[in-house]
Amino acid sequence: MRDRMRKAWIGTLAVALLVSLAWGVNEYQSAKQYRIALDVQHQRSLQGIAGHLDQLDTDLAKGAVAGSANQQVLYLGRVSSQSEAANHDLAQLPADQTGLSYVGQLLAQTAAFANSLSQRVAVGDAISPAEAKTLNDMHTRVIQVNRKVQDLLVRTNTENLAWTGTPTRFNLAGIFGRTQVAEAAAEGQAGSAPHSVRNGLEQLDTSLEKLPPLKYQGEYSTRSVAKPLGLPAGQVSRQQAQSVARDFLTKAGYQGLVPVPAGETKGPLAAYTFTAKTAYLEVSRQGGVVLLFRDQRPIGTRTLSAAQGQSKAAAILHALHWNLAFTSVEDDGSYIQLAAVSEEKGIYYYPDKVRLMVALDNGQLVGYDATAYWAFHHTRSFPGPRITLAEAEKKLPAGFSLTSTHLAVIPRPGNREVLCYELRGRYRGEEYLIYVDALNGKEEKIERVIHTPRGDFIQ
Amino acid sequence: MLSRRRLGVTLGIVLSLILSTVALGALGDRLLSRGTNGSDVREMQAKLIQLGYPVGPLDGKFGSRTENAVRKFQQDHGLKVDGIAGPKTIGELSHLTGSSTNASGVALGNKSADVNLLAHIVNGEARGEPFIGQVAVAAVVLNRLKNPAFPKTIAGVIYQPGAFSSVSDGQVNKQPTASSIRAAREALSGVDPSHGALYFFNPAKTSNRYIWSRPEITKIGQQIFTS
Numbered sequence: 001m002r003d004r005m006r007k008a009w010i011g012t013l014a015v016a017l018l019v020s021l022a023w024g025v026n027e028y029q030s031a032k033q034y035r036i037a038l039d040v041q042h043q044r045s046l047q048g049i050a051g052h053l054d055q056l057d058t059d060l061a062k063g064a065v066a067g068s069a070n071q072q073v074l075y076l077g078r079v080s081s082q083s084e085a086a087n088h089d090l091a092q093l094p095a096d097q098t099g100l101s102y103v104g105q106l107l108a109q110t111a112a113f114a115n116s117l118s119q120r121v122a123v124g125d126a127i128s129p130a131e132a133k134t135l136n137d138m139h140t141r142v143i144q145v146n147r148k149v150q151d152l153l154v155r156t157n158t159e160n161l162a163w164t165g166t167p168t169r170f171n172l173a174g175i176f177g178r179t180q181v182a183e184a185a186a187e188g189q190a191g192s193a194p195h196s197v198r199n200g201l202e203q204l205d206t207s208l209e210k211l212p213p214l215k216y217q218g219e220y221s222t223r224s225v226a227k228p229l230g231l232p233a234g235q236v237s238r239q240q241a242q243s244v245a246r247d248f249l250t251k252a253g254y255q256g257l258v259p260v261p262a263g264e265t266k267g268p269l270a271a272y273t274f275t276a277k278t279a280y281l282e283v284s285r286q287g288g289v290v291l292l293f294r295d296q297r298p299i300g301t302r303t304l305s306a307a308q309g310q311s312k313a314a315a316i317l318h319a320l321h322w323n324l325a326f327t328s329v330e331d332d333g334s335y336i337q338l339a340a341v342s343e344e345k346g347i348y349y350y351p352d353k354v355r356l357m358v359a360l361d362n363g364q365l366v367g368y369d370a371t372a373y374w375a376f377h378h379t380r381s382f383p384g385p386r387i388t389l390a391e392a393e394k395k396l397p398a399g400f401s402l403t404s405t406h407l408a409v410i411p412r413p414g415n416r417e418v419l420c421y422e423l424r425g426r427y428r429g430e431e432y433l434i435y436v437d438a439l440n441g442k443e444e445k446i447e448r449v450i451h452t453p454r455g456d457f458i459q
Numbered sequence: 460m461l462s463r464r465r466l467g468v469t470l471g472i473v474l475s476l477i478l479s480t481v482a483l484g485a486l487g488d489r490l491l492s493r494g495t496n497g498s499d500v501r502e503m504q505a506k507l508i509q510l511g512y513p514v515g516p517l518d519g520k521f522g523s524r525t526e527n528a529v530r531k532f533q534q535d536h537g538l539k540v541d542g543i544a545g546p547k548t549i550g551e552l553s554h555l556t557g558s559s560t561n562a563s564g565v566a567l568g569n570k571s572a573d574v575n576l577l578a579h580i581v582n583g584e585a586r587g588e589p590f591i592g593q594v595a596v597a598a599v600v601l602n603r604l605k606n607p608a609f610p611k612t613i614a615g616v617i618y619q620p621g622a623f624s625s626v627s628d629g630q631v632n633k634q635p636t637a638s639s640i641r642a643a644r645e646a647l648s649g650v651d652p653s654h655g656a657l658y659f660f661n662p663a664k665t666s667n668r669y670i671w672s673r674p675e676i677t678k679i680g681q682q683i684f685t686s
Contacts, residue, residue, distance in 0.1 A: 084610070084611065087610055087615070088610075088615065090620075091610070091615065091618055091619050091620055093620070094620070104610075104619065105608045105609075108607060108608050108609055108610055108611075109607045109608055111611070112607035112611075113607065263677070263678060264677075265654050265676055265677035266654075266674070266675060266676050266677065267654045267655065267676045267677075267686065268654075268655075269654055273677070280589070280591045280652075282652075292650070292652060294590070294591055294594075294652075296589075296590050298534060299534075299535075299537060300537075301537055301538065301539055301540070302536075302537025302538070330648075332536075332641075333535060333536030333537050333538075333551065333555075334534075334535055334536055334537035335537075337648060339648075353649070355648065355649065355650065360537050361537065367645075367650075369649070369650045371650075371651065371654075372649065426562055429561065429562060429563035429565070430561050430562050430563070431561070431562035448561075449562065450559050450560065450561055450562075450567060450570065451559060451560045451561070451562075452559040452570060453554050453555050453556075453557050453559070454555075457559070457570075
C-alpha cells in the first residue's frame with residue numbers, strides 16, 4: 001500500500017517536473033523571441049537617429065552657406081524635418097529620464113527654430129545675424145551629438161553593446177552561454193566609455209548639460225503672453241476677489257452660494273481660487289475678474305434644445321455685461337459648449353475668446369473660461385482694410401462658392417495678430433474658411449470645416 | 460448516406476437559425492435591459508466602452524455592470540436614467556460613436572485620435588483627481604506642443620521616454636473613463652486651468668530634482684503644476 005502511494009507520488013512529481021520544464025522552455029523561447037523583436041526595433045531606432053543626425057549636420061552646413069531665399073527655405077525645411085525624425089527615433093530607445101533630456105530638447109528646439117525661420121524667409125524676411133548665430137550654435141551642438149551617436153552605433157556593432165546596463169539577477173541567457181546583457185557598475189558617469197546604449201545617451205546628456213542654454217525668441221508660443229493685455233489695472237485682495245466670485249455666482253443663477261477660498265495660482269494670470277459646493281472658480285489678482293468657473297454638479301434629464309441653450313447663454317452673457325458674438329456650438333448631450341468672441345464694428349476678434357457651458361436640464365451656466373479674453377484683449381491699431389472684399393475674393397480659386405464673409409482679427413504664430421477677410425464657402429465638396437490679409441491681400445490661413453457628432457469642427 | 464443527408468439538413472437548419480438571430484439582433488431593433496443577451500448587446504457594450512463607460516468583459520450579456528454603464532451614460536447625456544437601452548439611448552450612443560463627415564457627407568472616420576490619446580494620459584496620470592485637475596493634466600500635454608523644447612505631436616509628447624510615469628508602468632493603456640475623455644475634450648477646446656504649466660507632479664510621490672526645481676504655478680488636488 002505504502003509502496004503504491006510512493007510510486008504515485010513519484011509519478012505525480014515526475015509529471016509535474018516535466019510540465020514545469022516544458023513550461024519553462026516555452027517561456028524562455030517566447031522571451032527570446034520578444035527580446036529579438038525588441039532588439040531589432042532598438043537597432044532600427046538607433047540607425048534612424050544616426051542617419052537623421054548625419055543628414056541634419058549636412059543640411060545645417062549647407063543652409064548656412066545658401067545665399068538665395070529659395071535654397072534657405074529648402075534647407076531650413078530639411079533641418080526641421082530631420083530634427084523631428086531624429087527625435088522620434090530617440091523616443092523609441094530605452095531611457096530613464098531622456099524625456100527631459102538635453103538631446104531631445106536640442107533636437108526639438110532646432111526643429112522649431114528652423115521651421116519658424118523657413119516660414120519667415122518664405123514670405124520675404126531675411127535671416128538676421130543673431131539668428132544665423134543661433135543656427136550656428138545649434139549646428140555645433142548637433143555635430144557633438146552626432147559624433148557621439150555614430151560612436152555608439154559603431155560600438156553596438158563591434159562590441160555587441162547592450163541596450164540597457166541594468167544587470168539581471170537571474171540571467172537565463174548567461175546560463176545558456178549567451179552574453180546579451182553587460183555588467184553595469186557606474187551608470188550615468190561621463191568620461192568613461194559607455195557600457196550600454198542607455199549609458200551612452202546619459203553621458204551625452206551630461207556633456208550637453210555643461211553648455212550654456214540656447215536662447216531665442218520662441219515663435220511657437222501663440223498662446224502665452226508674458227503679461228496679460230486685457231486685465232483691468234490694480235490689485236485686489238482675497239476678500240475683494242471673494243465678493244467678485246459671489247457676485248458672479250449670483251448673476252449666473254446660483255442664489256446664496258458662498259465661495260470658499262481654496263488657494264491661489266501664480267504666473268502672469270495669477271489668481272485666487274475658490275470652491276463653492278461642486279464648483280471651482282478663479283478670480284484674477286490684477287483687476288479682480290473671473291477667469292475660470294466650472295461646476296461639476298450632476299446634470300438632470302435634458303429639457304432644452306441646443307438653440308434654447310444658446311439663448312440662455314446669451315442672456316447669461318448679457319447679465320455678466322458681456323457684448324460678444326457666438327462663433328461655435330458643441331452639443332455634449334447634457335450641456336452645450338459655446339465659444340464667443342468680442343465684436344466691434346463688424347470685426348470679430350478671435351483672440352478675445354470666452355467659452356461657456358450651459359446645462360440643458362435648466363439652462364444654468366456650468367462652465368465659463370474668459371482666460372483668453374483677459375490675456376489677449378487690447379485696443380488694436382489696425383489702419384482698416386486696405387483692400388476691398390471684392391479684391392480679397394479674387395484670391396479664391398475659380399469655382400469656390402462663397403457662403404459668408406466677415407472681417408476678423410486672427411492670431412498667428414509669433415504672437416502676431418492679422419486683420420483678415422474671413423471667406424467661408426465650399427469648393428469641390430469641402431467647406432473652408434479662408435483668411436486673406438485685409439492689408440496686403442496675402443492668403444494667411446486655410447481652415448477646413450468638418451461635421452462631427454458633436455458639431456462643426458475646424459481643422 | 461442517409462445519415463449524412465440528415466446531418467446536412469440539420470446543419471442547414473442550425474445555420475439558418477443562427478443567421479436569423481444575427482439578422483434580428485441588429486442594435487436598435489429591440490429594447491435592451493438587464494438579462495438580455497446577444498450580438499446587439501455586445502455592440503452596445505463596445506460603444507459604451509469607446510465612450511468611457513466600463514462594462515466589464517465585452518461578452519454580449521446585459522448584467523449589472525452594463526446596466527450601471529448605461530445609467531451613467533444616460534445621466535451624462537441628459538437622458539432619462541432607467542438603465543434600459545431604448546431608441547433614444549441607442550440613438551445617442553450610435554450618434555456619438557459615428558463618423559465625422561466633410562461638407563458633402565463623405566465619412567471621414569471617427570476623428571477622435573487626439574481626444575482618445577489625451578484621455579488615456581489623463582486617466583493614467585490623474586485618475587481620482589478633481590475634474591479641473593484632469594483638464595489641467597491634458598492642458599500640460601497641449602502646452603508642451605507649443606513649447607520649442609518638446610515634440611510637436613500629442614503622441615510624441617506622451618510617449619517621450621520617461622516623460623510620464625503612467626507610460627512607463629503601462630497605466631496609460633487602460634481604457635479611459637468618461638470623465639477623462641471629457642477633460643481631454645475640454646483641454647482641446649482651449650481651457651487651461653494649469654495656466655500654461657509644462658510639468659506636473661504629485662509631491663508625495665516624486666523625488667525628481669529637476670521637477671522640484673521648477674517654479675510652481677498652481678496646485679490642484681494632489682498635483683503641483685510648474686512652468
